[in-house]
Amino acid sequence: MTVCEEMGAWAAGLRLGDVPERVRERARLQVASILAAGSAGQAAARPFARVAPDGPVGEVYAGAAASMAHDWDDYLYMGHTGHSAVWAARAFAGEDGERAAVAQIAGDEVGGRLGAALLLGPHNGQFWSSIHCAAGAVAAGVALGLDGPRLAHALAIALYQPPYGLWPGFMGPDSKLLTAAEPAGAGARAALLAADGVRGALDVVEDPRGLLAQLSFAPRPALLGALGQVWLTDTLAFKPHPGCAYLQAAVEAALTAGAAADEVEAVDVEAGWLTVEMERLGLRGGWTPVGVGFSVARSVAVALVAGRLTHAELDPDWLRAHRSEVEALAARVSVRHDWELTLRTVRGAADAGASLRDVPLRAWPRVARRARESGMAPGGLDLRSLARRPG
Template identity: 35%
Template sequence: MTLIPDDAPLPAAARRIGDWLAGLRRSDIPEPVAAVALDCIVDTLGVALAGAGTEAARLAADEAREIYAAGASQLLAGGRLCPEGAAFANVAAAHALDFDDNSYAGFVHGSAIVVPVALAMVEMTDGTGRDLLTAVVAGAEAQYALAEAVGNGVYHAGWWTTALFGTVGAAAAGARAFGLDGRTAADAIAFALCGTGGMRACFGTGAKPLLAAQAAANGVRAARLAARGLTVPHGVVEDPRGFARLVAAGRFDPAALDGLGRRWRLLDPGIDTKLYPVCLSAHAAIDAVRDLMVERGLAAGNIRAVHCRVPPVVVANLTYDRPATPGEARFSLPFAVACAMLYGTLGLEHLDDATLADPALREAMERVSMTADPGWTADADRARLAPEGAEIHVETVTGERIDRFCASARGTVARPLSAAELAAKFLTCAGRAVGPEGAERLHRSLRRLETLSGLPGLLDPSPTMAVAHDVDEYRS
């Protein structure tokens, strides 16, 4: 064994990630991490089934069928394509409703890219349910670690980190599914990084899920090209002309990669699972208004005004004061709070043109205002504990003023959803595509993912779905 001197330079970031990917086995993943990864898989596929019927997802599926070859990987919209094509279409569906999960390791919607990519790649390689879970962990941890290494300043500068780092997550999931060695996996990561990008200017439009789809397809292509022999300089993060300097203003902490396989980002900072199908920046305000109204017995007609004081990042994300489309409504605090006032919640059924055109909703939105608190991020504890929190000040028609602070919304790591709530979300989402009985069958199958000896038919909701009954039969 060769020992590296203490003062020896570290291997390039891409090579460090590649070597970790090559060595990762299911047996290396602690059970708490595997449990979170399984939740990510179930939640993402449920949301993707619901999202498959959206305009953006249909556009992606039509494009994929036209330009990609047939293959072994299933499209949620029907048919099978090569992994790149399936990833492109299915990732668009997974992110189309903005109902997919999120992590504060880079402000990344990690699962929407990694889960469909891992599924497509593992299907192509005739892998098992255990292989799928391992590939999801590989992709998630790789992208979150790199995101932490360059810091959240990238997001605040205007980069859309889901596309930016999602390409890396896709390449990493693909490299693990392919079983690439460390050097080749590093080539895949490096090539993915060389061409990555994405801007937050796309928020509120169909471009957002399609950019996620494009990032996924690029990551799959990077893994496939590396497997075919493409070589790329591994120092693309550290190079003076490379990723850290051009994208992150030179910020790069290589120590963030030291914890791969020891510190699991799926646990810390963890995964926020959405209870509402809108941008997470609106969730704390929704919860605060809902809880306050229940506790005080208030109806929408009792409220004269709702003033929301929030961190600057919330204002930067929720840019549509008077949304005209469901896409814009997903990035509108007045819409989110008005729904909480009128309906007691915010569900998929509220994100349609009819709801947006409702005069009662438009009038309720006029009663909601939002102000950025520049001191929020200056308070280190508040910024850490309530990164997208909300201070709500409600004025009633009788002149009473009621204040409420919500640091973390339901579904975030601080306030996780229960198993029953997670199941209800899946059944609601998947039921839109496959009906209640099909959703129940699919949920049971996904919850037993690691018993599956193969993935063909995984998303087939028919009663003949193949599920292994002896868990130990497929342990390795």
């Protein structure tokens, strides 16, 4: 069987009773999280709602744009699948709550696996837009009651033309809201097409010229398996504040410090490499909702000035009105790399069972070369400081 056939057969046969209760609870929390994010982002996403088509596909499109607006979303291993899985399941299942739950979980499981398989590639994290094609197709297809073969074709149709987002459109402007909206809508349409008998290329994922070959530097097909055995929905995490996951701890620390903004002389943030790299990449975002949401310095400054960090403080009018004050404070926030925190991240991932052992050694030079060619060369890590660490 092809990947699409295996995933389609599994999703079509999934029943709520097959899902452990702890996974169902995470899924219920995901619904609450995405609906809250969609409500918070409704005003920012109003232009996208106006051009959304009528019917369930438009529901998915408008909902995904709204929940993406402030990065106040959930995420699992590996991907921000709620933008597609939740909206597609709700749009197509109608009043059938049990079917909506199964559809959502199936979308999460397929979307997360696709993100893991594409980890070593030109996109990452919330920028994995192609996973929403898959999650949207599966969630909509299960909600529609498609059988395994038709679900397989829904996936194949959805992944035939995967999106390839470009960094300038993601980091800063309003176009970022399309990151999940367009592919989630395409996935939902693919399910409708499959329901009407349209067929896709069932080997579109693993073909030598297929999805894995084109959207990854080192394909990881092994990450697409274990459906029904490993529940990625069980790894769902939720953010207390809008913005990237990598800035949450710093914002929380600033808010619990008990200091007023005018009392702060300087803020020193020691962070792991992922946070430091986010800060570097987020510079181009400027004083926009996206630019704040991908910057520890800007988010900490906004939180200290406002005494909180919510979608209200990411409103462009609020940012304009408080620009001089928050900009001056952000300039006094320094973000420095701490090797111990980076190594704790690596150890934590390893302890949880994450590994890159499936990537052969001969593939790593190609991964490095293609990353450089794609402009993804990471910021410098001081390996000498690692060598000087005690122990």
